[in-house]
Amino acid sequence: MSTRVIIAKSIAKIAGPVSKLGSGSGKSFAGIVFSKIAGIDAISELSHELGVGSIILTGTNGKTTTTTLLIKLLSNDIPIRSSFESNTINAIASALIQQKGDVGVFEYGIRNIKYGIPDKVQRIVDPVGVVYTTISPEHAQVAGVKNPFEDYYRAKELLSQGMDKGIIITNCDDPRTAYLGYKKRNDVKITYYGLEVDNISDFFDADIIQCPSCGKELVYEKHFLNHRGVYSCECGFKRPEPDVKLTDIKFTNEKWALTIEGDLYNYPLNENLSFNVEINVPPYGFHNIYNTLASITSYASFTPKAENIESTIKKVFNNLDMSFIPPGRFEVVEYKNKLIGLGQGDNGDAAKINALFMDQFVDGPLEFIYTTPDVDEEEIFEDHFKVIKTLSPAHIIVVPGRKSIEKAEEYYNIIKKEYPDAEFYPLSYDEMAKRIDKLYELATQSDYDYVIMTGCGEEQAMWENIKQKLIKK
Numbered sequence: 001m002s003t004r005v006i007i008a009k010s011i012a013k014i015a016g017p018v019s020k021l022g023s024g025s026g027k028s029f030a031g032i033v034f035s036k037i038a039g040i041d042a043i044s045e046l047s048h049e050l051g052v053g054s055i056i057l058t059g060t061n062g063k064t065t066t067t068t069l070l071i072k073l074l075s076n077d078i079p080i081r082s083s084f085e086s087n088t089i090n091a092i093a094s095a096l097i098q099q100k101g102d103v104g105v106f107e108y109g110i111r112n113i114k115y116g117i118p119d120k121v122q123r124i125v126d127p128v129g130v131v132y133t134t135i136s137p138e139h140a141q142v143a144g145v146k147n148p149f150e151d152y153y154r155a156k157e158l159l160s161q162g163m164d165k166g167i168i169i170t171n172c173d174d175p176r177t178a179y180l181g182y183k184k185r186n187d188v189k190i191t192y193y194g195l196e197v198d199n200i201s202d203f204f205d206a207d208i209i210q211c212p213s214c215g216k217e218l219v220y221e222k223h224f225l226n227h228r229g230v231y232s233c234e235c236g237f238k239r240p241e242p243d244v245k246l247t248d249i250k251f252t253n254e255k256w257a258l259t260i261e262g263d264l265y266n267y268p269l270n271e272n273l274s275f276n277v278e279i280n281v282p283p284y285g286f287h288n289i290y291n292t293l294a295s296i297t298s299y300a301s302f303t304p305k306a307e308n309i310e311s312t313i314k315k316v317f318n319n320l321d322m323s324f325i326p327p328g329r330f331e332v333v334e335y336k337n338k339l340i341g342l343g344q345g346d347n348g349d350a351a352k353i354n355a356l357f358m359d360q361f362v363d364g365p366l367e368f369i370y371t372t373p374d375v376d377e378e379e380i381f382e383d384h385f386k387v388i389k390t391l392s393p394a395h396i397i398v399v400p401g402r403k404s405i406e407k408a409e410e411y412y413n414i415i416k417k418e419y420p421d422a423e424f425y426p427l428s429y430d431e432m433a434k435r436i437d438k439l440y441e442l443a444t445q446s447d448y449d450y451v452i453m454t455g456c457g458e459e460q461a462m463w464e465n466i467k468q469k470l471i472k473k
């Protein structure tokens with residue numbers, strides 16, 4: 001390590017905690033100070049201090065939950081450095097500066113190429129593991145710029161494209177994430193995770209999904225969750241076999257019993273190993289099965305303690321309660337005699353997952369309180385409307401989820417054509433406290449025993465606030 005890097009690191013270490021007193025860049029501050037002094041490329045020297053290396057997790061949905069679970073698993077065996085919801089390289093640098101441990105676990109959100117630097121992050125952090133959860137279209141706009149799905153997908157790909165060592169861990173049931181592994185199969189190890197059970201299937205009408213390799217329509221033999229399933233294409237690309245798989249699942253109201261089998265390459269030990277565990281988890285929804293598989297696969301690939309694998313997995317998952325869900329994410333809350341499902345559903349995939357989760361509990365007429373997307377987000381609205389219709393709610397209430405009230409009313413008018421008694425509340429974004437109070441009131445005063453409230457909205461500022469109000473009462 002050069003003198004300049006050592007100096008930059010020690011200044012950043014002191015400056016980091018000080019920044020908590022002020023406002024602004026918060027958890028990135030130490031990284032920003034370091035980059036200013038030593039230059040952004042010097043972050044690679046911090047990264048190379050790690051005895052094993054860094055693991056970076058990305059995807060459209062599930063990355064925060066998977067990161068949370070992976071941290072629980074790995075930190076049981078060894079000290080690690082970690083950061084959540086880091087969308088900048090400086091947040092990763094801060095964790096490298098302020099923490100100790102031989103493995104880095106970093107969540108990295110990438111919206112598009114313009115506002116993220118995934119190839120640079122790959123080059124500088126030089127990860128030995130890149131983990132993909134699932135990829136689906138999200139916001140059509142980022143910071144006012146059109147963000148076509150091809151660019152978004154390409155940005156995700158750039159995070160692993162330059163890798164020449166380590167492992168890409170990816171969901172084989174999702175053709176988009178599977179293809180990112182498939183393309184790199186000659187450069188690095190690819191470890192796939194997926195389902196191998198018959199009692200999980202989707203109730204949504206299947207969308208047409210294009211082959212990520214040739215663009216033709218994929219043929220599905222099975223659908224698990226939205227675009228995830230067992231698929232193939234006439235060009236030859238098909239779902240790869242999972243190395244870590246769910247082989248059995250038993251559902252009860254209180255617990256789900258999952259059997260997971262794995263046979264994979266372990267990076268620190270440089271050898272193959274296998275495991276077979278049965279875990280009992282809360283009935284946490286199908287999407288969390290994928291987050292569980294992703295975290296277990298990543299953990300078993302990077303723990304240097306092979307002998308711990310089965311016992312650590314059991315210890316973490318058998319003691320899991322729903323508090324592992326990140327703030328603002330969808331949850332079903334009991335309120336007096338009602339069941340209210342609420343939380344973020346910013347993209348079509350997330351909203352469908354919320355609907356599937358809610359559907360487990362619904363046993364009577366349902367009210368749907370829908371928070372709309374914004375201007376230029378018609379595609380998200382279309383996906384959302386499909387989700388609303390699939391649940392066939394007895395009543396619908398529409399509220400703006402983002403800034404534009406006019407646009408929300410436009411979306412409402414489309415809904416009204418099919419649901420004439422739908423109601424609209426033009427609540428302003430700028431008066432967020434009022435919007436939150438009203439949403440809370442609508443849910444708790446509903447005439448229905450089952451209420452789902454989802455769509456667009458600020459994760460912490462809106463959803464988490466409403467959730468906390470509901471839980472407190």
Ligand SMILES: [Zn+2]
Pocket residue numbers: 211212213214215216233234235236237
């Ligand atoms: Zn194809």
